[in-house]
Amino acid sequence: MDSAEKIPVGISACLLGMEVRHDGGHKHSRYCTGVLANHFSFRSLCPEMGSGLSTPRKSLRLVERDDQVRMVTSDGLRDHTDLMSDFVERTLPGLAGLRGFILMAKSPSCGMERVKLYREDGELLNRDADGLFAAGLKRHFPLMPLEEAGRLNDDTLRENFIERVFLYDDWCQLVNAGLTPQRLIDFHSRHKFQLLAHCQRTYRQLGPMLSNLKTRPLEEIASDYITAVMEAMKKRVSRGAHVNTLQHLAGFLREGLSQADRTLINEQIDAYLREDVPLIVPMTLLRGALRKVDQPYLQAQRYLNPYPDSLGLRNRV
Incomplete structure:
Protein backbone atom coordinates (compact mmCIF):
# COMPACT_ATOMS: atom_id res chain seq x y z
CA MET A 1 0.00 0.00 0.00
CA ASP A 2 1.26 3.49 -0.88
CA SER A 3 2.37 5.39 2.23
CA ALA A 4 -0.16 8.13 1.51
CA GLU A 5 -2.96 5.54 1.70
CA LYS A 6 -1.83 3.98 4.96
CA ILE A 7 -3.74 4.73 8.15
CA PRO A 8 -1.76 6.80 10.71
CA VAL A 9 -1.39 4.85 13.96
CA GLY A 10 0.76 5.61 16.97
CA ILE A 11 3.02 2.99 18.55
CA SER A 12 5.39 2.70 21.49
CA ALA A 13 8.87 3.08 19.99
CA CYS A 14 10.28 -0.06 21.64
CA LEU A 15 7.78 -2.14 19.63
CA LEU A 16 9.47 -1.03 16.42
CA GLY A 17 12.80 -2.34 17.69
CA MET A 18 14.13 0.98 18.96
CA GLU A 19 16.45 0.56 21.93
CA VAL A 20 14.71 2.96 24.26
CA ARG A 21 13.77 0.82 27.25
CA HIS A 22 15.20 1.37 30.72
CA ASP A 23 17.71 -1.45 30.19
CA GLY A 24 18.75 -0.17 26.78
CA GLY A 25 16.78 -2.88 25.00
CA HIS A 26 13.59 -3.07 22.95
CA LYS A 27 10.43 -5.18 22.59
CA HIS A 28 10.31 -5.52 18.81
CA SER A 29 6.89 -6.71 17.59
CA ARG A 30 7.34 -8.55 14.31
CA TYR A 31 3.59 -8.56 13.77
CA CYS A 32 3.53 -4.77 13.89
CA THR A 33 6.56 -4.25 11.66
CA GLY A 34 5.98 -7.23 9.37
CA VAL A 35 2.20 -7.20 8.89
CA LEU A 36 0.52 -4.07 10.21
CA ALA A 37 3.18 -1.78 8.73
CA ASN A 38 1.83 -2.74 5.30
CA HIS A 39 -1.42 -0.97 6.18
CA PHE A 40 -0.56 1.44 9.00
CA SER A 41 1.80 4.38 8.87
CA PHE A 42 3.37 4.20 12.32
CA ARG A 43 4.27 7.23 14.41
CA SER A 44 6.54 6.05 17.18
CA LEU A 45 6.88 7.59 20.62
CA CYS A 46 8.72 6.70 23.79
CA PRO A 47 7.18 8.89 26.49
CA GLU A 48 10.00 8.22 28.93
CA MET A 49 12.68 9.26 26.46
CA GLY A 50 10.47 12.09 25.23
CA SER A 51 10.14 13.44 28.75
CA GLY A 52 13.90 13.78 29.00
CA LEU A 53 15.03 10.49 30.55
CA SER A 54 18.05 8.69 29.14
CA THR A 55 18.68 5.06 28.30
CA PRO A 56 19.76 3.01 30.11
CA ARG A 57 18.02 4.38 33.20
CA LYS A 58 16.59 3.18 36.47
CA SER A 59 13.36 1.26 36.04
CA LEU A 60 10.19 3.13 36.96
CA ARG A 61 7.05 2.24 38.86
CA LEU A 62 3.72 3.82 39.73
CA VAL A 63 3.22 4.75 43.38
CA GLU A 64 0.15 6.15 45.11
CA ARG A 65 1.13 9.17 47.15
CA ASP A 66 -1.34 11.62 48.76
CA ASP A 67 -4.17 10.16 46.65
CA GLN A 68 -2.17 10.80 43.48
CA VAL A 69 -0.46 8.37 41.13
CA ARG A 70 3.20 9.23 40.84
CA MET A 71 5.87 7.78 38.53
CA VAL A 72 9.07 7.21 40.49
CA THR A 73 12.27 5.25 40.14
CA SER A 74 12.16 1.73 41.53
CA ASP A 75 14.37 2.79 44.45
CA GLY A 76 11.95 5.61 45.27
CA LEU A 77 14.64 8.29 45.13
CA ARG A 78 13.50 10.21 42.04
CA ASP A 79 9.99 11.34 41.08
CA HIS A 80 9.55 11.89 37.33
CA THR A 81 5.80 12.55 37.37
CA ASP A 82 6.05 16.23 36.50
CA LEU A 83 8.41 15.54 33.60
CA MET A 84 6.01 12.92 32.23
CA SER A 85 2.93 15.07 32.77
CA ASP A 86 4.56 17.94 30.92
CA PHE A 87 5.48 15.65 28.01
CA VAL A 88 1.93 14.26 27.85
CA GLU A 89 0.29 17.68 27.80
CA ARG A 90 2.72 18.98 25.16
CA THR A 91 2.48 15.91 22.96
CA LEU A 92 -1.18 14.89 22.96
CA PRO A 93 -2.53 17.76 20.81
CA GLY A 94 -0.17 16.71 18.01
CA LEU A 95 -1.60 13.19 17.97
CA ALA A 96 -5.10 14.20 16.88
CA GLY A 97 -4.53 12.82 13.39
CA LEU A 98 -3.89 9.29 14.61
CA ARG A 99 -6.54 6.58 14.16
CA GLY A 100 -5.29 4.28 16.90
CA PHE A 101 -2.36 3.56 19.20
CA ILE A 102 -0.48 0.34 20.00
CA LEU A 103 1.06 0.45 23.46
CA MET A 104 3.69 -1.47 25.40
CA ALA A 105 2.05 -3.57 28.11
CA LYS A 106 2.76 -3.09 31.83
CA SER A 107 4.86 0.02 31.25
CA PRO A 108 4.38 2.79 33.87
CA SER A 109 4.04 5.20 30.96
CA CYS A 110 2.43 3.18 28.15
CA GLY A 111 0.70 0.28 29.89
CA MET A 112 -3.07 -0.03 29.63
CA GLU A 113 -5.18 -1.16 32.60
CA ARG A 114 -2.74 -3.82 33.81
CA VAL A 115 0.07 -1.75 35.32
CA LYS A 116 1.14 -2.45 38.91
CA LEU A 117 0.43 0.33 41.40
CA TYR A 118 2.37 0.33 44.67
CA ARG A 119 2.03 1.95 48.07
CA GLU A 120 4.86 4.16 49.22
CA ASP A 121 6.09 1.37 51.49
CA GLY A 122 6.58 -0.85 48.44
CA GLU A 123 3.53 -3.05 48.99
CA LEU A 124 1.54 -3.84 45.86
CA LEU A 125 -1.78 -1.96 45.89
CA ASN A 126 -3.35 -3.30 42.68
CA ARG A 127 -2.55 -4.48 39.15
CA ASP A 128 -5.07 -2.49 37.14
CA ALA A 129 -3.62 1.00 36.79
CA ASP A 130 -2.96 2.87 33.54
CA GLY A 131 0.46 4.19 32.61
CA LEU A 132 0.58 7.99 32.68
CA PHE A 133 0.85 8.40 28.91
CA ALA A 134 -1.85 5.80 28.24
CA ALA A 135 -4.13 7.54 30.74
CA GLY A 136 -3.56 10.81 28.90
CA LEU A 137 -4.46 9.19 25.56
CA LYS A 138 -7.70 7.83 27.01
CA ARG A 139 -8.61 11.20 28.51
CA HIS A 140 -7.73 13.31 25.46
CA PHE A 141 -8.95 10.91 22.73
CA PRO A 142 -11.81 8.85 24.21
CA LEU A 143 -12.85 7.57 20.76
CA MET A 144 -9.40 6.45 19.59
CA PRO A 145 -8.85 2.66 19.54
CA LEU A 146 -6.04 1.67 21.91
CA GLU A 147 -4.48 -1.76 22.37
CA GLU A 148 -1.42 -3.36 23.87
CA ALA A 149 0.95 -5.20 21.57
CA GLY A 150 0.86 -8.43 23.56
CA ARG A 151 -2.93 -8.64 23.31
CA LEU A 152 -2.63 -8.57 19.52
CA ASN A 153 -1.50 -12.20 19.79
CA ASP A 154 -5.11 -13.05 20.60
CA ASP A 155 -7.00 -13.63 17.32
CA THR A 156 -10.24 -12.06 18.54
CA LEU A 157 -8.65 -9.02 20.20
CA ARG A 158 -6.44 -8.41 17.16
CA GLU A 159 -9.40 -8.54 14.77
CA ASN A 160 -11.45 -6.27 17.03
CA PHE A 161 -8.73 -3.61 17.32
CA ILE A 162 -8.01 -3.49 13.60
CA GLU A 163 -11.70 -3.34 12.74
CA ARG A 164 -12.10 -0.39 15.11
CA VAL A 165 -9.11 1.42 13.59
CA PHE A 166 -10.58 1.20 10.10
CA LEU A 167 -14.03 2.32 11.28
CA TYR A 168 -12.54 5.23 13.25
CA ASP A 169 -10.55 6.23 10.18
CA ASP A 170 -13.79 6.31 8.18
CA TRP A 171 -15.34 8.55 10.83
CA CYS A 172 -12.35 10.92 10.88
CA GLN A 173 -12.51 11.21 7.10
CA LEU A 174 -16.19 12.13 7.40
CA VAL A 175 -15.42 14.83 9.95
CA ASN A 176 -12.54 16.19 7.88
CA ALA A 177 -14.81 16.38 4.82
CA GLY A 178 -17.40 18.29 6.82
CA LEU A 179 -20.25 16.89 8.88
CA THR A 180 -23.61 16.96 7.12
CA PRO A 181 -26.88 15.10 7.80
CA GLN A 182 -26.46 13.00 4.66
CA ARG A 183 -22.87 12.03 5.45
CA LEU A 184 -23.91 10.98 8.94
CA ILE A 185 -26.77 8.86 7.60
CA ASP A 186 -24.51 7.31 4.96
CA PHE A 187 -21.91 6.43 7.61
CA HIS A 188 -24.55 4.73 9.74
CA SER A 189 -25.93 2.88 6.74
CA ARG A 190 -22.61 1.33 5.68
CA HIS A 191 -21.66 0.31 9.24
CA LYS A 192 -25.09 -0.97 10.23
CA PHE A 193 -24.31 -4.68 10.07
CA GLN A 194 -21.07 -4.21 12.00
CA LEU A 195 -23.11 -2.65 14.79
CA LEU A 196 -25.64 -5.47 14.61
CA ALA A 197 -22.83 -7.98 15.10
CA HIS A 198 -21.13 -6.15 17.95
CA CYS A 199 -24.13 -4.95 19.97
CA GLN A 200 -27.78 -5.41 19.06
CA ARG A 201 -28.85 -3.00 21.80
CA THR A 202 -26.77 -0.15 20.37
CA TYR A 203 -27.89 -1.10 16.86
CA ARG A 204 -31.54 -0.66 17.92
CA GLN A 205 -30.87 2.62 19.76
CA LEU A 206 -28.99 4.45 17.03
CA GLY A 207 -31.65 4.25 14.34
CA PRO A 208 -34.15 6.33 16.36
CA MET A 209 -31.34 8.75 17.32
CA LEU A 210 -30.80 9.54 13.63
CA SER A 211 -34.46 9.44 12.61
CA ASN A 212 -34.91 13.19 13.16
CA LEU A 213 -31.72 15.22 12.91
CA LYS A 214 -33.52 18.51 13.59
CA THR A 215 -34.28 17.86 17.24
CA ARG A 216 -30.79 18.97 18.37
CA PRO A 217 -27.68 20.54 16.85
CA LEU A 218 -26.13 18.11 14.35
CA GLU A 219 -22.73 18.24 16.05
CA GLU A 220 -24.30 17.21 19.35
CA ILE A 221 -26.16 14.29 17.80
CA ALA A 222 -23.04 13.19 15.93
CA SER A 223 -20.97 13.28 19.12
CA ASP A 224 -23.47 11.12 21.00
CA TYR A 225 -23.74 8.81 18.01
CA ILE A 226 -20.05 8.10 17.45
CA THR A 227 -19.43 7.74 21.20
CA ALA A 228 -22.05 4.99 21.29
CA VAL A 229 -20.65 3.38 18.12
CA MET A 230 -17.05 3.22 19.33
CA GLU A 231 -18.12 1.86 22.71
CA ALA A 232 -20.22 -0.84 21.02
CA MET A 233 -17.35 -1.77 18.71
CA LYS A 234 -15.15 -2.64 21.70
CA LYS A 235 -17.36 -5.63 22.40
CA ARG A 236 -16.09 -8.92 21.02
CA VAL A 237 -18.43 -10.48 18.48
CA SER A 238 -19.60 -13.92 19.56
CA ARG A 239 -19.98 -16.74 17.06
CA GLY A 240 -23.74 -16.58 17.56
CA ALA A 241 -23.80 -12.84 16.85
CA HIS A 242 -21.88 -13.40 13.61
CA VAL A 243 -24.35 -16.13 12.63
CA ASN A 244 -27.28 -13.81 13.30
CA THR A 245 -25.69 -11.10 11.14
CA LEU A 246 -24.83 -13.54 8.35
CA GLN A 247 -28.40 -14.81 8.32
CA HIS A 248 -29.70 -11.24 8.06
CA LEU A 249 -27.45 -10.66 5.06
CA ALA A 250 -28.51 -13.94 3.45
CA GLY A 251 -32.15 -12.95 3.93
CA PHE A 252 -31.68 -9.85 1.77
CA LEU A 253 -30.33 -12.05 -1.02
CA ARG A 254 -32.99 -14.75 -0.85
CA GLU A 255 -35.06 -13.63 -3.85
CA GLY A 256 -32.12 -13.25 -6.21
CA LEU A 257 -30.36 -16.57 -5.66
CA SER A 258 -31.02 -20.11 -6.77
CA GLN A 259 -32.05 -22.73 -4.25
CA ALA A 260 -28.64 -24.34 -4.61
CA ASP A 261 -26.86 -21.07 -3.78
CA ARG A 262 -29.08 -20.43 -0.77
CA THR A 263 -28.55 -23.97 0.52
CA LEU A 264 -24.76 -23.71 0.20
CA ILE A 265 -24.65 -20.39 2.07
CA ASN A 266 -26.84 -21.69 4.89
CA GLU A 267 -24.81 -24.88 5.14
CA GLN A 268 -21.61 -22.90 5.60
CA ILE A 269 -23.19 -20.55 8.13
CA ASP A 270 -24.17 -23.66 10.11
CA ALA A 271 -20.65 -25.05 9.67
CA TYR A 272 -19.23 -21.81 11.08
CA LEU A 273 -21.58 -22.07 14.07
CA ARG A 274 -20.26 -25.61 14.70
CA GLU A 275 -16.70 -24.24 14.45
CA ASP A 276 -15.99 -26.46 11.45
CA VAL A 277 -14.93 -23.51 9.27
CA PRO A 278 -13.67 -19.98 9.98
CA LEU A 279 -15.77 -16.86 9.40
CA ILE A 280 -14.10 -16.18 6.05
CA VAL A 281 -15.90 -19.17 4.46
CA PRO A 282 -19.56 -18.06 4.74
CA MET A 283 -18.43 -14.45 4.32
CA PRO A 306 -14.08 -4.09 7.26
CA TYR A 307 -10.34 -4.21 6.45
CA PRO A 308 -8.06 -5.60 3.69
CA ASP A 309 -8.36 -9.35 3.09
CA SER A 310 -4.56 -9.61 3.07
CA LEU A 311 -4.57 -9.22 6.87
CA GLY A 312 -6.14 -12.68 7.04
CA LEU A 313 -8.05 -11.84 10.22
CA ARG A 314 -11.24 -13.71 9.42
CA ASN A 315 -9.31 -16.88 8.76
CA ARG A 316 -8.85 -17.12 12.54
CA VAL A 317 -12.22 -16.10 14.04
Missing part, protein backbone atom coordinates in the same frame (compact mmCIF):
# COMPACT_ATOMS: atom_id res chain seq x y z
CA THR A 284 -16.79 -15.26 0.98
CA LEU A 285 -19.91 -17.04 -0.21
CA LEU A 286 -22.06 -14.01 0.65
CA ARG A 287 -19.67 -11.67 -1.12
CA GLY A 288 -19.77 -13.91 -4.16
CA ALA A 289 -23.58 -13.98 -4.07
CA LEU A 290 -23.64 -10.19 -4.16
CA ARG A 291 -22.09 -10.35 -7.63
CA LYS A 292 -25.23 -12.11 -8.82
CA VAL A 293 -27.76 -9.89 -7.08
CA ASP A 294 -28.19 -6.13 -7.47
CA GLN A 295 -28.16 -5.01 -3.84
CA PRO A 296 -26.33 -1.65 -3.52
CA TYR A 297 -27.27 -1.41 0.17
CA LEU A 298 -25.54 -4.70 0.96
CA GLN A 299 -22.60 -4.00 -1.33
CA ALA A 300 -21.87 -0.90 0.75
CA GLN A 301 -21.80 -2.81 4.05
CA ARG A 302 -18.38 -2.58 5.72
CA TYR A 303 -19.19 -5.74 7.67
CA LEU A 304 -18.38 -7.64 4.48
CA ASN A 305 -15.05 -5.83 4.00
